[in-house]
Amino acid sequence: MSTTEAAVTDRSSRRQIAKPTLTALSHAVEEFAAAAGPDATVVTLFQHDTYLHQAAGRYAQLAAGGALVVTACAGGVAPSDG
Numbered sequence: 001m002s003t004t005e006a007a008v009t010d011r012s013s014r015r016q017i018a019k020p021t022l023t024a025l026s027h028a029v030e031e032f033a034a035a036a037g038p039d040a041t042v043v044t045l046f047q048h049d050t051y052l053h054q055a056a057g058r059y060a061q062l063a064a065g066g067a068l069v070v071t072a073c074a075g076g077v078a079p080s081d082g
Contacts, residue, residue: 030058038066046073 026044033040042062046052052073063069 030062033062033067034065036067040067041070042067043070044072046071048075049073 029042033042040062042059044052044055044059046055052071055071059069059071
């Protein structure tokens, strides 16, 4: 088995990261990309379309500043909190 296959099949090393931590990391990357301007490339993937729509304005601003911005959504509508 190759190292890549071992990494993919070994699920014991997985860790969950809280959404607020991921959000903070995302905003830090966005700030870095804004500072880089046209030299920045930002690729994003959202789990639900609701999250993509919430972030659309931020990514439009990055694109207006010259960054190459690619966004995608892996799923449909976010589940309700109720």
